[in-house]
Amino acid sequence: MSQRTAPTLDDVARAAGVSRATASRVVNGVVPVSQPAAEAVRRAVEMLGYRPNTAARALVTRRVGAVVVLVPETEERVFSDPFFPRAYHGALEAFRHTGIHVLLSMAHPHDGVDPMLAFFLSDHADGAIVISHHGHDFARAVAASSRPVVFVGNPGVPGLAYVDVDQLKASATATRHLIERGAGTIGSVTGPMDMAAGVERLRGFQQELAEAGRSGHLIAEGDFTFAGGEAAAYDLLSHHPGIDALFVASDLMASGAIRAAERLGRRVPDDLLIVGFDDSVVATQSIPTLTTMENRPDVLARTAGQMLLEKLNGTEPESPVILPSRLVQRESA
Structure with missing residues (x-):
């Protein structure tokens, strides 16, 4: 036989x-x-x-049939923020039916980003999607490898391909909504200032207030986490009790800001209007539910993956790709 x-x-x-x-x-x-x-x-x-x-x-x-999603954040941060699972799902969708495996690499709290860079610079992946990077050093190090790479968010290094939401316009829209809702004194809990998203969302907030003839100096820096948002909002509202509206640069932080307001005896939206950013599951589960700006991590990462596929196939994708955002109105404003 x-x-x-x-x-x-x-x-x-x-x-x-x-x-x-x-x-x-x-x-x-x-x-x-x-x-x-x-x-x-x-x-x-x-x-x-x-x-x-x-x-x-x-x-x-001369390929290994795998790409890697590099997230220069700790495991705790990646697994506690709904942004990252949705982004990874988007990356998986981009490479569906291609036979290319999509790996995930993140930073260990004690090791930093060096092991991630070592992995990428080895022969374990043909290219990378980078999500949530801080500063420019990581982007420069990845770019120096000459391996195909696409960023979700502006890497701040000329010549690198990236996809992003229109951060400036989105944050201006959020701020304008608070003005139109009758807010008198508006503050902001910003994202980290070593990230393009944090900087651009602050710029949009301040520019919109300036156009309305108002000051944009009532700010506190957050870190895109619930605890960071609560701490920043508590500090800001404690020192400036006249604030009656907040633009908060992420939904997780906005949820923390609601907690801070409760600790100070403030009710949302009766005493304090809040607009978040991301339109994540946090926005619908928060009490009250969050008015927020749309920011689709799955679409961003899928687009980055499609751009990376073009690079792997020998063509240079159009870059940057800037996606629109829209205001999603719920109970908090």
Whole structure:
């Protein structure tokens, strides 16, 4: 009785009705092929149960068949903020049906970002999506490798590809909404000032107030966490009890700001209007629910993944890609 042999690439090509070269291109993802041919090859692969020889494929393509999502944040931060799971899901969606694995790498509290950089600079990944970086050093180090990389958020380094929401316009819209709701004295809990999102959201807030003839100096810096938002809002409201509205640069921090207001005997929205940022699950679970600016991490990361795919296929994507945001009105304002 003869042993059944594993299906070969030639078998796949015959079943799909394409040349071996075309089947190889689809399986290896080296050069794009027509959609009908690609679908025929994928059906044949599934029908025959074909499994490519990854070692041989790596020799041919000089790739390992994996990309990595680099998040220069601690595990505690990544797993406590709904932004990051949604972003990783978006990255997975971008590489669905490509045969490319999507890895996740984050910083350890005691080791910092050096192990992440070492991993990326090794031969374990063909490219990277970077999410939530601080300062410019990390971006410069990743860029120096000359490996394909796309950032979610402005890396602040010329020439690097990135996708972002229109931070300036979105924060201006949030501030204008508070003005239109009749707020007299508006403060802001900002994001970290070593992140582009933190800086741009503060700029939009201050520019909108300046256009309305108001001062934008009532601010406290937060860190995009619940505890950080609570502490910053408590400090700001304690020192400036006349504040009757807050623009808070993330939903997690806005939820913390509600807690701070309660500690000070302030009711939201009766005594204090609050607008957050992200339109995350936190916004719908908060009591009261949060008025917030839309910021889709899944769309951002999926777009970054599509841009990275273009780079892996030898073309340079359009950059930057700037996505719009919209105000989502709920109970807090």
